[in-house]
Amino acid sequence: CFDEKAAVxxxxxxxxxxxxxxxxxxxxxxxxxxxxxxxxxxxxxxVSVRRQGMLSLSALLAVxxxxxxxxxxxxxxxxxxxxxxxxxxxxxCLDAFQENVIDGLMVTVSRRxxxxxxxAAGARSRLLL
Numbered sequence: 190c191f192d193e194k195a196a197v198x199x200x201x202x203x204x205x206x207x208x209x210x211x212x213x214x215x216x217x218x219x220x221x222x223x224x225x226x227x228x229x230x231x232x233x234x235x236v237s238v239r240r241q242g243m244l245s246l247s248a249l250l251a252v253x254x255x256x257x258x259x260x261x262x263x264x265x266x267x268x269x270x271x272x273x274x275x276x277x278x279x280x281x282c283l284d285a286f287q288e289n290v291i292d293g294l295m296v297t298v299s300r301r302x303x304x305x306x307x308x309a310a311g312a313r314s315r316l317l318l
């Protein structure tokens with residue numbers, strides 16, 4: 190994730206995400222080092238690497254919806270990207286916020302009104318708020 194070539198950094202972030210997901214178990218989430226490496230990509234100088242960092246953290250949040258460390262890393266790394274200089278990054282950040290927070294809240298409210306537990310989407314939105 191720290192190579193001088195952007196394509197290598199982007200691929201490394203995607204590969205790390207894939208490895209973390211492949212080795213995932215309900216009891217064991219990503220390590221602090223894995224989260225730090227992917228989080229670092231969110232502040233990379235190049236748009237493609239920043240976008241991959243955002244996509245990878247969002248994917249990890251979907252896989253580990255109740256892991257407070259993943260949620261905190263997502264909040265600290267992805268949410269600030271709404272102010273990115275690149276409009277495509279801003280747009281994707283807003284989409285990620287919609288998917289991970291707003292939609293989760295809507296699911297939680299909808300299911301509570303129907304008396305059904307909120308599930309992973311609701312749990313993820315509660316962690317993020």
